[in-house]
Every structure is written in structure tokens, then in C-alpha cells.
Amino acid sequence: MKKENHNINLKNSNLKVTPQRMAVLEALNNLKNHPTTENIKEYVVKNHPNIAVGTIYKTLETFVEKGLVKKVKTEKDVMRYDAIIENHHHLYCEDSERIEDFFDDELNNMLEIYFKKKKIPNFKVKDIKLQIIGTFKGNKS
Amino acid sequence: MKKENHNINLKNSNLKVTPQRMAVLEALNNLKNHPTTENIKEYVVKNHPNIAVGTIYKTLETFVEKGLVKKVKTEKDVMRYDAIIENHHHLYCEDSERIEDFFDDELNNMLEIYFKKKKIPNFKVKDIKLQIIGTFKGNKS
DNA sequence: TCCTAATTAAGAATTATTCCTATTTAGTAA
């Protein structure tokens, strides 16, 4: 994703375009595996050695509020972020911190149809995400 | 769930039966909404005013290790625990901290069949959990 | 170019959780 797009995304959200925000957006788009704030800091610091860590926290919070990024649910004490906004699911590795994206339109359709037919009493479904837990075969975990 | 069962669960896990562990188990079984450590502490303290908060953390960690309870994935900074071990899904309220259990064998079967047929490359599925996000209608949120 | 509300840097403060260690205790075996 190019700088132009970041620029546009920020403006669309009524956010001032600052070097710090551009840097965090770039980190989010380049880092895989649903980065922690720490991961993002490490990436950003390369080009912006003077950025304050509080700014990164604040920036991420702002981005979540504006819907530019999403938080990823985990059972750990560190927050992780997802630069991909479109609906998708996650593969959680049982023995490492690896979390991969999983896209599957067929699955989404199946679930949509299922829950359209079978209502949940007293609950209005807005979104469904799968946590697919298991292990990655082969390559680096 | 009666005290007898707690007793048995602990012994089966090779854990000494202590008043503290009994109390935490009882709290877990009585508190709904996937309690935090704080919730559990508040409950336990009623009958065990002298329990140390560190003991509750340690006890919960031990229970998770032994598979007596599970952690619940959230995007918050407080851990939440689930006394229900059998496979089930969760309804997450968008506007509150409410998380309810959702059991659905038909859904589980559908998913099992789906993923049996459609393999995920390089990933061995062990477990699938749905996060069903939305809002509760009516009653107290 | 100037103005000002928004943003940032820096570091203190907070919160949840973990760690440490002296003391206590559950379970076991004499």
C-alpha cells in the first residue's frame, strides 16, 4: 500500500496527516502476523528514532476508533492489531504466537445462511469470526 | 456443581485439595459471564477474607494448565475465565462486557464436515471457536 | 504568514499480573 493511500485514509477519517501516523500506518501494512505495539514501535523507530511510545499507543487507539485497524482477540496480555479491515478469520497456532489470516467466502456464505435461518434468541448478530486453533505444518512457526 | 465434584476434579489433576482451590472452583462455577480474576476475588473473599490475590492468580493459572478451566479470548487487558470445558462458542456484546455461551451441535457438525472436506494448506485444525459479535436484545446488558 | 486546535514527546502514574520468600499445610508414611 502506497503513501498516497495512507494520506487519503487519514484525511477521510478527519485526522491530520502527521509523520507519526504515516509511519504507524506503514508499519501496520508491512508487518505480518498481527503485530503488537512493540513490533510496531521497532519498525517505526528505524525511520523515526524520536517517536514516543505513547504516541504509538495513542495513534493505534485512534485508528481503531476510526476503523482503520482492528484489534485481534487473544488470551495474552499484549494487544495485537490487524491492518486488514475486510471480514476474515484467523488461524491461531497452538504452540507459538503466530496468527494468520484466513479468507473463505464459501464459509462466510454458509455461516450467513445458517444464522439467517437459525436465529439466536435475544441476540442480534452483527459479525462472525472464527478462531481456528491448531498447528502450522512444516515451515517456520 | 457440588463440593464433592470439586474434590474429585482436583484429585484427578494431582492437585492438593486446599480451601483456596475449592473456593476458586466454587466461584468459577457460580459466576456467570466469564469472570475476571477480580470478579473471582470478590466472590471468594466473602467466605475467605484472608485469601491472597496472588493465590487466586496462581490457582487460575494452575487450573488452566490442568485443563480445569479455559481462558477466554478478548481484546481487553483483563483475562477472563470459562468454567465450561466442553466445546462451545461465545456471543460477544458490542456495547458491554457481556459474553455468553453458545452451544450448537448442528453448527459444530456443519463446521466439522466443511473443514474435513476443505483442508487448510499447511495447517492442522484442532479446534474451532466462533466469536459471534452483536448486541443482546431487551433485558439487562 | 499567522493562528489555533490537534498532536506529540517525555516521563509519571496506573493496572493487571508475576515474582519472591518466609510461613503454613495437605497428604503420606511410620
Add this chain to the structure above:
DNA sequence: TTACTAAATAGGAATAATTCTTAATTAGGA
């Protein structure tokens, strides 16, 4: 029963992630 000992707990210090505070800086508009 009693004594023993590994395991568990209490109490409090330490840590780690995150949030808060405030003075200085800056982006974007007039």
C-alpha cells in the same frame, strides 16, 4: 496419631503493558 516434607499460600515487592498529564510543537485553514 504423629512426624515429615513437598507443595501451596500470604504478603508484599517487582514487572510489563498501557494510560495519563502537561508543556512544546505542528498541520491545516484563514
